[in-house]
Amino acid sequence: MDSPSLDPSRDAQAEPSWDDLKIFLAVVAHGSMNGAGRALGQSQPTIARRVRTLEECLGVDLFQRGPNSLNLTDAGRAVLEAASPMAEAARSVPKLAAAYRPDPEAPVRLTATMSVTMFLSHHAARLASATAPTEIAYIPMRRKADLAAAEADIALRLRRMPEEEDLIVRKIGRIAFAIYARTPDVAAVIVPPEDPNLSRQAAFIAHYANGRPIAARIGDVPIRYQATKAGLGAAVLPCWLGDAEPELVRVADPTDEMVEDIFLVTHRRGRDRESVARVSAALVDLFRRERDALAGTRQAD
Known part of the structure; x- marks a missing residue:
């Protein structure tokens, strides 16, 4: 099992930002921070910084970072499983609102x-x-x-x-x-x-x-x-x-x-x-x- 490099005894300080979770989902979907940056119109350093902010908020590493690789940790896979339905629900909101408008x-x-x-x-x-x-x-x-x-x-x-x-x-x-x-x-x-x-x-x-x-x-x-x-x-x-x-x-x-x-x-x-x-x-x-x-x-x- 992957071991988080962040201090495991440190509790998360706040609820994670939904914007940071969306960036995390984009990194997973595009396979890299560069790909997520291009899709979201943001720079690679900004994407990396937002992912790191999310990790610090949660108190775990979400990715194993290699020279040319980026792989989900066990914690990252768990967060992905929890956050994906949230993204689906968020995408359905405009359509739902239109039905009530x-x-x-x-x-x-x-x-x-x-x-x-x-x-x-x-x-x-x-x-x-x-x-x-x-x-x-x-x-x-x-x-x-x-x-x-x-x-x-x-x-x-x-x-x-x-x-x-x-x-x-x-x-x-x-x-x-x-x-x-x-x-x-x-x-x-x-x-x-x-x-x-x-x-x-x-x-x-x-x-x-x-x-x-x-x-x-x-x-x-x-x-x-x-x-x-x-x-x-x-x-x-x-x-x-x-x-x-x-x-x-x-x-x-x-x-x-x-x-x-x-x-x-x-x-x-x-x-x-x-x-x-x-x-x-x-x-x-x-x-x-x-x-x-x-x-x-x-x-x-």
Whole structure:
């Protein structure tokens, strides 16, 4: 095993400089200090001095120096193995940053549940006018979008305050769900496909059913809404939708568990992006204006 010529009892005085580690990697890659100097645009004496500074910092020799040779010591090979992934990571940083660098003309991606996205679509013209020239890309999804992975720019989330790091969270309203039917005399119910033990809406309609037969199991709100209008049975719908439909009557008011908080969530990365701020402000204003409709303040017939 190679023996370092530096004093092995002397501890390293400081963390090594990343610049010195890069020079060390260049010497290894090019096989000589002259080669590393040409690649880096520095003189051979400068390269040699920086390598020696690194060795003194670490307290070991990294190379065995001969008249016409430069070979790694055991310590040098260990440092090479540790530093190489660092170099790969450093090279990936510009590409990673480019992926997160916002395009000022790119659409703002807005994700929400199907029921909230449906509400937004009813007010899309107002939002478009308030946010022009910014485009909004509406992305309905059941799962939570990963804002840290840049899956969306803005998320509207229900019920629970998000706790992930680096998120900016603001409560902007509440949304209520009630039970609606074509007529007050309900013969059957339309239920979500989820287990009532796992879904609040499924538990709500199951309790209301009270022996009434299940006409269908429908998860998507727009389809459930159309089936309810068609007279298939009573179903859970957002109050802003059911109350505004003249062909439907409310047959059961929201319980406390059927009123959920709405949170506007953005990532800190996009806080200075003008288009995201513009859309966020328009959403806050929309939910303020439609507060009563969303909360379902009227009572069942």
